Amino acid sequence: MSIEDEYKLGREFLESVDKELATLDDTFVNQYLTDLGNYLGEFQDKKPFALTFYVAKENQLNAFAGPAGHIFIYSGLINIMDEVDELASVVSHEIGHVSRRHLSRQAEQGQLASIGVIAGMLAGALIGGDAGEALMIGSYAAGTQAMLSYSRDDEREADQLGFKKAYLAGFRPDAFVDALSKLQQGQWGVNQTPAYLLTHPVDSERMANLTAMSRIYPEPEKSDEAERFRRLYPLFRTIVRAQSTDPKDAERYFSSEMEKTPDSGIAHFGLAMALQNKGEYDSAMDEYNIALNIMDEKASVLIYMGETYLMKGQTKEAIGAFEKSLAIDKKDKVALYLLAMSYQDAEEYSKAIEIYDRLALMAPVKNDVFYNLGLCQGRENILGPAHYNFGRYYKRIGDMENADFHFKKAGELAGSDQELQDKIRKETEEMKSEKQPVQPPVQGG
Numbered sequence: 449m450s451i452e453d454e455y456k457l458g459r460e461f462l463e464s465v466d467k468e469l470a471t472l473d474d475t476f477v478n479q480y481l482t483d484l485g486n487y488l489g490e491f492q493d494k495k496p497f498a499l500t501f502y503v504a505k506e507n508q509l510n511a512f513a514g515p516a517g518h519i520f521i522y523s524g525l526i527n528i529m530d531e532v533d534e535l536a537s538v539v540s541h542e543i544g545h546v547s548r549r550h551l552s553r554q555a556e557q558g559q560l561a562s563i564g565v566i567a568g569m570l571a572g573a574l575i576g577g578d579a580g581e582a583l584m585i586g587s588y589a590a591g592t593q594a595m596l597s598y599s600r601d602d603e604r605e606a607d608q609l610g611f612k613k614a615y616l617a618g619f620r621p622d623a624f625v626d627a628l629s630k631l632q633q634g635q636w637g638v639n640q641t642p643a644y645l646l647t648h649p650v651d652s653e654r655m656a657n658l659t660a661m662s663r664i665y666p667e668p669e670k671s672d673e674a675e676r677f678r679r680l681y682p683l684f685r686t687i688v689r690a691q692s693t694d695p696k697d698a699e700r701y702f703s704s705e706m707e708k709t710p711d712s713g714i715a716h717f718g719l720a721m722a723l724q725n726k727g728e729y730d731s732a733m734d735e736y737n738i739a740l741n742i743m744d745e746k747a748s749v750l751i752y753m754g755e756t757y758l759m760k761g762q763t764k765e766a767i768g769a770f771e772k773s774l775a776i777d778k779k780d781k782v783a784l785y786l787l788a789m790s791y792q793d794a795e796e797y798s799k800a801i802e803i804y805d806r807l808a809l810m811a812p813v814k815n816d817v818f819y820n821l822g823l824c825q826g827r828e829n830i831l832g833p834a835h836y837n838f839g840r841y842y843k844r845i846g847d848m849e850n851a852d853f854h855f856k857k858a859g860e861l862a863g864s865d866q867e868l869q870d871k872i873r874k875e876t877e878e879m880k881s882e883k884q885p886v887q888p889p890v891q892g893g
């Protein structure tokens with residue numbers, strides 16, 4: 449299967465998954481997972497696709513790499529991973545499958561069917577559970593589901609790559625053994641087998657090999673990036689739990705955690721998010737203030753306080769919270785994006801444009817950055833660049849008709865602006881090549 453064919457399969461696959469699987473729309477969570485995944489991806493020697501990461505809002509124990517580098521990690525799996533080293537080992541393993549294009553090799557066996565049918569089969573096999581069954585297409589798909597599970601050789605190769613690359617990135621070499629052991633602990637019977645183990649089967653021989661491999665590696669060298677991910681992981685996991693759980697259940701969970709440890713800033717933070725999701729904004733703000741006084745990650749707490757102000761319609765206070773956060777970390781993409789959105793809501797378009805321009809240079813870039821940049825430039829009557837950025841937005845989401853319209857309009861308005869004309873030419877040439885991956889609608893900050 450060619451790279452271009454797998455891009456097409458990836459687009460069809462995302463459409464199928466989108467029908468049955470909700471993803472978590474939280475800027476910090478998406479940015480954290482994207483940064484972690486791309487950091488691990490840097491150590492791969494083969495990079496056939498740009499990697500895109502999603503947190504599936506499901507309590508299942510599952511994770512999978514879809515076609516063309518789309519990697520899904522379920523909130524249920526994140527909730528049982530006590531350390532980022534364990535999560536990193538799972539992500540690194542999935543990147544190994546992408547690097548060696550294992551899924552396209554398996555999917556090739558079903559090429560008598562259309563790409564759309566294969567995409568539905570893949571989505572059903574990888575999602576698992578009732579949602580996965582809903583995507584399986586009759587007896588033909590059911591009969592080929594076993595074919596779409598990874599072979600023993602594929603798993604062995606992904607194990608070796610995952611171990612080595614996570615280790616080089618500074619994570620514990622035995623973390624994958626711990627992660628798989630936790631998944632196996634939920635294997636009480638056929639119907640209770642975690643979805644991850646259905647497509648990534650684990651037997652005693654494989655666990656023995658993994659354990660032996662983990663003993664070969666010494667302690668990893670200290671990595672500043674790995675330490676940063678460890679420092680932020682409790683916050684990441686708390687947000688995932690708060691945002692993927694029913695607000696009442698989340699409130700009970702974090703209240704229970706506070707009873708165990710009354711001075712736990714992360715428990716107060718989680719409770720604040722649960723109350724915010726219930727619409728109890730004043731109570732949420734009280735909890736955020738407590739967390740702000742206890743936690744070291746004050747910049748992140750301020751971001752969520754700012755979001756609560758926005759929900760209350762207090763744009764001025766939200767801007768103040770985001771600016772305080774950026775005074776602590778001026779490069780925080782989440783705070784920058786939300787501050788730009790706040791200025792846009794306040795109709796301070798020139799300030800919003802300045803920030804969106806910065807974000808457009810900080811890869812990976814959220815698609816909405818280009819759309820909102822175009823809107824703000826249009827409000828300021830900067831029409832050539834506005835159409836150019838609309839074109840970039842539509843190109844990234846795969847709407848080539850609208851992208852072509854806006855690039856042509858930008859070219860007409862650019863006049864003698866050679867720099868803008870060159871940018872437009874580059875974008876349109878890439879469109880004609882049909883080799884560019886379609887970017888997901890929501891990722892990162």
